[in-house]
Amino acid sequence: MGVLRRTSRDIRSDSRLDVLHAVLSAGETTRNEIAQATGLSTATVATVVGELIAEGIVAETKVTVGRIGRPTATLGMNADRGRVVGIDVAETYVSAVMFDTALNQIASVEDTRDEQDQDPDSVVEGIGRVLDRVLEENGVSRRDVLGVGVALPGLVQGPSGVSVVVPHWTWHRVELDRLRERLGLPLVIDNPLRVIATAELWLGRGRYCSSMATINLGTGVGAGIVLEGRVLRGATNSAGEWGHSLLVLDGRPCRCGRRGCVEAYIGAPGIQQTLREIDPTHPLADLELQRDFIAAMAEAADGPEPDPAVRETIARTAYYLGSALADLVAVVNPEIVTLTGWTTWALGDHLLLPTREHVREQAPGRSAHDLQLVVSTVGGNSVATGVATIALERFLADAGLLTTQIPIAL
């Protein structure tokens, strides 16, 4: 692949993207505020906003008439242009979240998944079922759906084709085509890491820095990386697989087949393994469902007399997480690292401070002294939100509103 060349057309598209970013993340804004936020001239903003209103993407939500000067219009995304759906296919559940075109969440449904069931037909059917349900339960016609995004764990793409690298999932083009057929709507498919990075870029901290990583903590762990306003995809769409970088050469077995991966220590099953090493007879050591385990850990840590084995487990997890983040800082050296995912929502408050200390101690030189390590401001299911955002981006690109120099999923 050659180096991307940029043309005047790309710059025009960049201006549109910047304006859309500004409108989306502000919720309500004005032309002047957009000019301030983006650094574009007021003339450019006026032109771009005019086009976006004509195309039904942006709307004037109200007009304020002051005593002096011209009336000021409040702008927002045209929420009623249609609906987009983001589907998060995780190891233990499949979740569909419906959004309006201002990316406000309207409804969601979730099915639990049998972690052992890796039959592609049953995964495809599970995805189809949550999509059908979220539409039916909310009386939304398929005609009103502009696009659906599906985040599939471990999706990669390269010269040798498309595949899904979750252990024992070996999806290729044929399974993806079957999914496309089952859903029957404009579809984008992407990797959860690209997806959370996109959510952070459009709705979180990614717009305001030149380099950022967002860390997903759940069953699996990984990093979505944003450099200079673009999501890093890598040669085979697998950049950010920091969860499968080494913490300990020849250490704990990881479900990817390698030993000593970061994920084997700070993925939810890895955290449970740490508890088991500290106290093999601990009542939480045998909880079967991962999310129950993490919720119980949070509860035990929050009480007035915190469980010592739980506290020690959290302390070691923060050490593992901090050490692994120091590696990410060493290689990518981002300005900001945000934490997301369901382990973060449950344990983030306990992990954040000690992890920050460990990163600063262990990253090379002073590279982490000015690092901001924070919990993501993109709440809820950031995977579903992110992949719905990509579906919206794809709709805008297909409608000719963005150029395709922005690589958009599959």
Add this chain to the structure above:
Amino acid sequence: MGVLRRTSRDIRSDSRLDVLHAVLSAGETTRNEIAQATGLSTATVATVVGELIAEGIVAETKVTVGRIGRPTATLGMNADRGRVVGIDVAETYVSAVMFDTALNQIASVEDTRDEQDQDPDSVVEGIGRVLDRVLEENGVSRRDVLGVGVALPGLVQGPSGVSVVVPHWTWHRVELDRLRERLGLPLVIDNPLRVIATAELWLGRGRYCSSMATINLGTGVGAGIVLEGRVLRGATNSAGEWGHSLLVLDGRPCRCGRRGCVEAYIGAPGIQQTLREIDPTHPLADLELQRDFIAAMAEAADGPEPDPAVRETIARTAYYLGSALADLVAVVNPEIVTLTGWTTWALGDHLLLPTREHVREQAPGRSAHDLQLVVSTVGGNSVATGVATIALERFLADAGLLTTQIPIAL
């Protein structure tokens, strides 16, 4: 720091950079070949080349008159426009290499350094001395030097200031100013990792791929990373410190103060440590000078009856290197990884094949199946070459030939 915005002026500068890259890397070329290599229109190439000739940067070296059509001019860099000097300050030596403006090497001098001597004054004087020598010994006047580049190990920059993070070197702005004064010539200073990435970008494989890492193997180890034609610098100019990412949590002590860093296993002293673990009484285990040790390893491995302990050391080093490269592939997912540095020149042939195997086995999914892992085509001292290239870039920027959207060292 905000996201960089791009303007038409940047695009014009990009065209100049592309043309300069094409001329520099081809040595001799024509306007048509430049258009083919860069994808620019022949009209744009003609304009840019005309400007570069008028400014004395590019020259027509000969004109070929065919039987049909217009005569064809052969173009090259105007080598005699002046001289640039690249200075590589390493742990064990300081080396100055002089180039013409076509980046042909003209001369070099080298002093050994006492690894224990970390007094800034003596480092500054050591740098000044090799610069003086390379000019005097070759009868070059300071007037003819367009710029000097100095690569300082561990140089980082951030909101908290500039510092050099080699253990026990604590340089700040004052030491850098002293260096500037001692040399008395236009000066750029950069980190060896940014420097080798720049060399690879201008003169090696970096122009032809969207993502690349070049790995420096010497006393220290690190990665220069190029993404979409730009060198990744990171928030504090310390991106690519992969040598200080973890191979083994709480493993071997590293000279950075952390334990278990990649460098502690595949830096030259780390390789010697591996030999010592295999055979504590091995005659090479006690060689004092690192470069002598690596040269002796190569000799022992090349013989008709290779030394078994040496072979085992090389096998383990390839395993460590492959595992650590798999981590880099997991996070950055580059198309190409090149190896450079003096350990590579000595042992690269022995390391390359087994390392390639280990990377493919250990990188996530199929992410390394299409990875090209090769020895760099930028021969010689790529640190000196790279930092001389940055000095040339800076000269071109100061002369108004490139915009400063390209971040150029200090």
